[in-house]
Amino acid sequence: MSGLIKIILALLLFGLLILVRFFENELFYDPLILFFKSDYHLGIFPEVNVSKLMLHTAFRFFINTVISLLILYIAFRDKEIIRFSAILYLILFFVLLAGMYFLVKTIDAGSNLTVLFYIRRFLIQPLFILLLLPAFYYFRKQ
Numbered sequence: 001m002s003g004l005i006k007i008i009l010a011l012l013l014f015g016l017l018i019l020v021r022f023f024e025n026e027l028f029y030d031p032l033i034l035f036f037k038s039d040y041h042l043g044i045f046p047e048v049n050v051s052k053l054m055l056h057t058a059f060r061f062f063i064n065t066v067i068s069l070l071i072l073y074i075a076f077r078d079k080e081i082i083r084f085s086a087i088l089y090l091i092l093f094f095v096l097l098a099g100m101y102f103l104v105k106t107i108d109a110g111s112n113l114t115v116l117f118y119i120r121r122f123l124i125q126p127l128f129i130l131l132l133l134p135a136f137y138y139f140r141k142q
Helices: 002-021 033-036 052-074 077-107 112-122 127-142
Strands: none
Touching: 002 033, 002 052, 033 112, 052 077, 052 112, 052 127, 077 112, 077 127
């Protein structure tokens, strides 16, 4: 695959990640978006359908993960990197989703909101690709 085609495909996939973010309100149930956009330290935690929130968060993580793995495949074309990344995403998914579930179920005003904010952010945003791309690039250069 030529370098230009790889760049175009990677840009298209990054564009898909941007579209997921742009249409997040239409695609996913997440009452915490508005809550965390406000001054959430002073606010009352909103009513949340926990099972629906977990399902939509998992679905969003899955979409971001598939796109991220495709970006990694285009960048490196190495099945071992993809396999390692998929296992890492899977482990992080279960750990972070369990942490989010626990925090949402046991939350009270003012406690652990910052922890919930960051756990949720790692689940709904494709932050891991920003870590993995340079890490694998550096690994390949060694």
